[in-house]
Amino acid sequence: MHTHGDGPGRRQRFKERLEILRDSALHHQVRTHLSARHWTRRQWIHASLFTTIGIMLATIVPGFSTVVQTEPVVEPLAVLPLALPQLSAERSQGLAGDSWQIVKVKPGQTLASLFKDLGISKETLQRILKDGDAKASLTRLKPGTELAFDLPVTGELRTLRYDRDADHRVELSLAGDTVKQKLVARESTTRTVVLSGKVGRSLNRSARKAGLTSANINSLTDEIFKYDIDFDSDLDSDDRFSVVVDQTWREGELVSTSPVLAATFTVDGKLHSGFRYARTGNKPEYFTAQGRPLKKTFIRMPIPYAxxxxxxxxxxxxxxxxxxxxxxxxxxxxxxxxxxxxxxxxxxxxxxxxxxxxxxxxxxxxxxxxxxxxxxxxxxxxxxxxxxxxxxxxxxxxxxxxxxxxxxxxxxxxxxxxNPLSITMPPPEPLAGAQLASYRTYTANALARIRTVENIIYADIEPAPAPSAKTLTAALTTPKKR
Incomplete structure (x- = not known):
């Protein structure tokens, strides 16, 4: 077996092979010259081929020898001992510090399997489940649920934290044989925001990027504007939408988004709008700026894909x-x-x-x-x-x-x-009286929010024609027939 140390010997063997190849080529050439007058055409072709191969080998072999000589020598790896940082006094003594571990429940996981993975004893688990609130909340864990464990270096669970509901968090503190429960209120804030964007390549992608949920997008396409806009053929990439929703935030995280409160859709320069409003004693529905329901009284075709x-x-x-x-x-x-x-x-x-x-x-x-x-x-x-x-x-x-x-x-x-195909369907009943007055105030505020945002985002675009405050008030007071 050869190592990198016998490089000179390998070079010597290559040189010897080279000399043999050169001599063979020269000898073949001489023989060819002496007997040329007796050769056929095929023999001449073979002789030329052998000569070419010899020259190529004479050129390649020295280069190959050089490559072999220049292979890097593998140096042995060195292992250096590195000192680890010292534990803080709090952690070494098991005091409250940076010992929280947050675990997100995976599909199929149970509280028992989580405790086993974290090295927490079964006795500790049984003590925790004696608490009625904890048992009700922790024995039906859903995938994605977050649990926080306060585990100091001593290895014993000190505190377990979980969310009882959207507004309250429970902390179970273990000390000896006792388990103390502390209920902590989780503060949340709700903001009314305007989410705006252009259709681009995909309405769904652009709307999600703007912050709309799947339910919000479905409201736009299947409820609010489905009677006025054909979302399969009417839209261009420059058409834009603006949506008013309430967003609820808790501890810096968006936890929920309300249904669409108001929306505008500008298609080919034409402004379409819809506003969510509940008549007295009825469920919320969407209305035009003039106070007429966007939902038609009857569906022309009560069966899909027919x-x-x-x-x-x-x-x-x-x-x-x-x-x-x-x-x-x-x-x-x-x-x-x-x-x-x-x-x-x-x-x-x-x-x-x-x-x-x-x-x-x-x-x-x-x-x-x-x-x-x-x-x-x-x-x-x-x-x-x-x-x-x-x-x-x-x-x-x-x-x-x-x-x-x-x-x-x-x-x-x-x-x-x-004939269901030709009959003029009865128009939906518009808002009137006190309900129309209330709706007028709500609509004016929603449109003002949308226009403020669009004037900032689309400052370089000529705004879509929209009624002024005076015109809007007149239109709402005297609804037009559709």
Whole structure:
């Protein structure tokens, strides 16, 4: 076995091989010269090839020898002892100091497994669980829950800290056989903020970057502006949005964000706005600047991902074979597709209704009713139950006189069947009186916040046309028809 120390011997062997190769090449060349007149064309080609290879080897081998000679010599590693810093007096004596360890619960972890990982005895765990509050809070740990352990160098748990709820923290102090509980209030602050941004490449990405939650984004696209903006085709990268929300902060950490309180969306220079407001005795909903609800009274199509398969009017019945009036419209869809309530209503009928099969009839008030037939099954509803718009009331099927899975949908006004595709839907009731006055004040304040922020962020952009305070007041006082 050769080491780096026999370098001269290796070089000598390379030189000897080189001389042999050179002599062989010269000898072959002489033989070629002497017998050239008797060689064929193929022999001439072979001779040239051998000569070229010899020259190449004569050039490469010395270079390779040089590379081998210049390999670095591996030096032995040296290990130096380093002195560790001394423990502070507090830690060495087990006094309160910097001995807190914060642990975040992982999926599948229990309090017992956490204690075992930290080297805390089972006896200590049993003492802690004798406290009723601790047992209720710590035996149902969710992933992501944070627990803090005060573990001095002595190894015995001194204090366990956990959050009982969003506003209170519990500290359990262990001294001997006693466990003392201390309840600490966690102060939080709520701020009303305006979050603004441009659509860019992705509305969802830009909105999240601006600070909006997934629920906030869904409110913009599926609740507030879904009737006025087509989010699949209308948006450009320069279109912008501004949203007013309440953010709750605790100990420097954002812990919650409220639903959207107000929002504006500028699309192709046109300003759209929506404001959250609760009528007396009703749930909050979104209104235009003029005080009209953004939510339409009825949904045109109470079933997603469906195809219109039969229109309103006279037709040949697919089962009976006779010409009959088709008093509704049919939407073909796969079995199990959810069916939604077309508007806010109460259940007037639920059950089996002759050729309609499994059927639900909803009463929307003011003489308006809707019927949904041929369901595979209905949702768990009861007669007289209040049903908000968009609630799933059943699922597509083929019950009754039906040739395939579809929804049969009827729209009636004072008992008379009307074409759901062409009827002018009744407008939602606007705010009026004292509610409109209160709404006017709220809207003016929200718009002022949004404009202040947008004037700072988009100072170099011509602002979208927006009503002045005087114009806005007039518009709110005398709502315009849509």
């Amino acid at each position: 195809r219109l398969s039969s229109r309103f009017g006279a037709r040949k019945h697919p089962v009976l074979g006779a010409m009959r009036m088709h008093k509704g419209v049919d939407y073909a869809a796969s079995s199990g597709t959810p069916i939604m309530a077309a508007g806010d209503s109460r259940v007037e009928f639920i059950g089996w209704q002759r050729g309609y099969g499994n059927t639900v009839v909803l009463n929307h008030g003011r003489g308006y009713t809707t019927l949904y037939g041929h369901m595979s099954r209905t949702a768990k509803l009861r007669k007289g139950q209040s049903v908000p718009q968009g609630t799933v009331i059943g699922y597509v099927g083929s019950t009754g006189m039906s040739t395939g899975p579809h929804l049969h949908y009827e729209f009636r006004v004072n008992g008379v069947h009307r």
